[in-house]
Amino acid sequence: MKNSALIVVDYSNDFVAENGKLTCGLPGQQIENYIVERIEAYNNKQSDIFFMMDLHYEENKYHPESKLFPPHNIIGTPGRELYGKVNDLYQNILFNDHVHYLDKTRYDSFCGTSLDLMLRERNIQHLEIVGVCTDICILHTAISAYNLGYAMTISHRGVASFNPSGHNWALEHFKNSLGAEVE
Template sequence: MANKALIVVDYSNDFVADNGNLTCGKPAQKLEPYIVSRIEAYNNQKQPIFIMMDLHFEDNHLHPESKLFPPHNIIGTPGRELYGKVNDIYQKIQFSDHVHFLDKTRYDSFCGTPLDLMLRERHIDLIEIVGVCTDICVLHTAITAYNLGYNLFISSQGVASFNETGHTWALEHFKNSLGAYVEYQS
């Protein structure tokens, strides 16, 4: 039996809410029940949950994303808070030993974070990834996870993007190039 962990990528107000600074909008909002159900399932089994959250600072023109995207997930702003019911459940379980909130400053959840070390300490060999954006932060996280030797599970119910073409391409890439188990749901 695999030791598994859930990674929730960037499910913040700025990426999900209608008024978010870099929102995926309705496609991301539709993920909410699925992500909540996955958090509840992992929490009930006391399995590791990693909330990976994009972190930016006001007027940081040195960050490479500043040339590509509008300011988003600025520290101390409501845009950086978890969206909706995902935030509600996180508030209830955040002090549990198996729940971890990690800041990230790049698309890849592993880059510059202790994520790999924490997964290895827990003997994790299978990671389930949910969140946004399928073809940006989820994709870069999945590629590094693959390169580090983790098995991957990604459900189409758990990821979204503001670019439908990129979303579809990334799901196929997870399956065909990373060997991920991809569950397709309509």
């Protein structure tokens, strides 16, 4: 895992919990244990872990998603907290210097964030990406990672979506168009 980082994308209550504002529901819940395993593996080796979290504000008419999706991941709400066991684990490791939490305001974890700079400072060349939604935020993050020259691993056990056909299409796209290792 040297020169590799784990990127955990949008694994929040609003995207995963049964009552989440934009939940992928059961598919998102079913990847929880795998994500916990991957976080533990990276943490045990003190390898970098980046929690990338969607950030929205109440009634922001200027955000492009406001026309596409209901309000979700609103700052200061329980919906924006990490989901379940992932949140419990995060609370136990958050003060380690290899654990990072970055807000993002677009699908892409690189857009408008310091993610690329932080990865390059640490000489990270490979990313393992987990989280939700496969065909939205995971997809846009993976495309940027590819364009920035990162190698990637994306496991079907670590990503989920509320759209099964979009999920399957994205997995094929990661492998066939972005050269990612898809497990």
